[in-house]
Amino acid sequence: MIKNERQYRVTKTQAQKFEQALAQLAKYSEEMKKENPLLWQAQKSALESQLNDLREEIEEYNALTPNSVNRTVVFTVDSLEALPRALIKARIAAKLSQKDLAERLGLKEQQIQRYEATEYASANFARVIEVSQALGMRLQPKAEIQVEVGRSHPR
The missing domain is CATH 1.10.287 (Helix Hairpins)
Structure with missing residues (x-):
């Protein structure tokens, strides 16, 4: 990507x-x-x-990154694992550089570069929420949770 x-x-x-x-x-x-x-x-x-x-x-x-000024970009995220890529895509679609996003969050550009290089693996959930808010992302209120009963899960 x-x-x-x-x-x-x-x-x-x-x-x-x-x-x-x-x-x-x-x-x-x-x-x-x-x-x-x-x-x-x-x-x-x-x-x-x-x-x-x-x-x-x-x-x-x-x-x-189309040239149109007023537009809405919609990303479908079917899992939490897909959220980091959606954050990166949202930043690009918002025409923000990594430096711009860092400034909005009060961070250094290198921190955003590290987050994106690892697809936010080093960011905690609170930081992911801050990034999504800084990007103006809105989530639709739909959550589907599936739990398999009777299977042992690794801890």
């Missing part, structure tokens, strides 16, 4: 390099296909897979 403009630029550069590598592979493909078709196909598939992953990340980031 791309979390800031710097990562966005780096990812776009990497995607261009993979596109160039694929173009190079295509240029010499006939020779390579004849010599070792399995190796050629493996290289091509690996490059295409990486490029597709990078393109998906770029598309996701672009979708979060």
Whole structure:
């Protein structure tokens, strides 16, 4: 997941390099296909897979940062595990840098960078709530709790 403009630029550069590598592979493909078709196909598939992953990340980031000024972005979070990514997406959609969010919370930018790098694993629940409030996030009042009865759970 791309979390800031710097990562966005780096990812776009990497995607261009993979596109160039694929173009190079295509240029010499006939020779390579004849010599070792399995190796050629493996290289091509690996490059295409990486490029597709990078393109998906770029598309996701672009979708979060459209040029329109007044808009509402809705994220569906089906589990607590998905909440950290929603916080990051909400910050990006709000057009806030990590520094902007840090200032709103009275923290240093590096702290927000650490939180996002670990997907808020080091943040306590109170901090997660503070971040969501600073981002203006609203949760819909729906909670579904399922508990499996009769199974032992690790402590």
